[in-house]
Amino acid sequence: MTRVVVIGAGPAGLAAAASASRAGAEVVLVDEGERIGGQFWRHHPTFTARRLQHQLGRFADLQRALEEVTVLSSASVWRVEAGAPLRVHALIGPVDGAQRRGETLEADAVVLTTGAHDRVLPVPGWTLPGVTSAGAVQALAKRDGVTLGSRTVVAGAGPFLLPVAQSIALLGGEVAEVVEAASAVAIMRGWGRRPWELIAAAGKAGELGAYLGTLVRHRTPYHPGSAVTRIHGDGSVEAVTVQRIDRDWRPVPGTARTVECDAVALGHGFTPRLEAAIQFGCELTADRFVRVDSQQLTSVPGVHAAGEITGIGGADVALAEGEIAGLAAAGVQPGDLRYRAPLRARRRLRAFAARLATHGIRPGWTGWLDDDTVICRCESTTRATILAFADASSRGMRLATRAGLGPCQGRTCGRSVEDIVGAQSGAGVRFDQRPVLSSVRIGELAAHRDPAPNPREESRQ
């Protein structure tokens, strides 16, 4: 029996585990969370308002399809190894607990569905209490049933800002305005051309329509071509500066206005969680997603990938990709009829995903930073400090400034530091590689005993 390990229980991972299991594989689904569902299905089974959670029917179907699957929740994968068998090392136990138990899983095939997290561009004042990522608003609304402020500015780029604004409104908070970096012209061009592609992804377009409807009902202003360029407050958020930005996201002088608020939700797109794929040795694309073939197979034998780590596209395309990856991991041959429906769905939904490029980050954003703006939140490293070492080697810059060396390991600031250094010196600093994939306590590391090495690894040494 083919042993398949799926890492990550969001839409892509659930679909992969379900299809691999139905195809006869022995499947283990590993996820860091206490409940399956990932960032998309993070509702609490009893107290989350049902209107906050989308596609619950689909979630219930997937749950039922996991009957034969071993689900390891509260399991953090901290190391993976290529070879035969593939190995996945996890620590299982309460979140950040001191006595988690180590487990090593061996597999013939692995499906990586590690997803993505918000990318938040630094803004002067963004460390003030009351400023969160847009994803935090969703997580708090769905999981905890709370909003952070009474009057929130939602700012950044992309359609994800709309459900965030809707969640705040549904929980009774006021959305002062939604500030979108892409210009009205860019949005018309990006979403208005070849409308038949969007009709084919009708569910998706309908969803966006519903969000826009909520904004209209609450008379929430929507400002394209603009950005929050400064956050003000003494001890916590009191107001933001909103400014027009040009097509390269450079702030336009003379356009600043002040908006009073007590919370700010920022989201400028998403960063794929690539560390496990990189540790396996998977090849990346030029725009730094995991390269996969038509069967969602990576460049590493036995390792498949699906969902946001292969390109940002949202839950629907992730479900289709996951289903394909699960079938392939279980050994179902290309051309099998079972691929037909998910392949068709993937083709249709990728056309929708391609439109997200309309909202892609442009290099002019660094124009709204001050010298003393904190870039690395963990180490409180400012822009001026990073610029002072922009010509040093990647390692030298990090050691001198400590940017990216704190507890989050550069997940929050990494790509912003790359932009700042790149704009100054053209150097190609990269933050994607992390030898330890998740937080591990020293004692847990000390207690770890490696099983015997793979025969193949041994003969190579």
Add this chain to the structure above:
Amino acid sequence: MSVTIRFSGEFLEGRDGQSIGGILLVGGHRTWRTAGGSERGIFCGIGVCQDCVVTVNGVEGVRACQRTACDGDVVEREVRR
């Protein structure tokens, strides 16, 4: 079902299943950690940024946004220079 946790000596009540971070927010606390001289609380909300870490029952570095509160949890602030 409700749970009660203790934060810096204060008793806070939450719903069973809420995260420690969620209960602190409902209890009127926006921040519970000092970093580089400034106050921090929830930022990413999904366990990535490590900004919201607290000490829970004597164990340091626990992400408040990820840890489901258990009845009787004793939560303390953390300071990072």
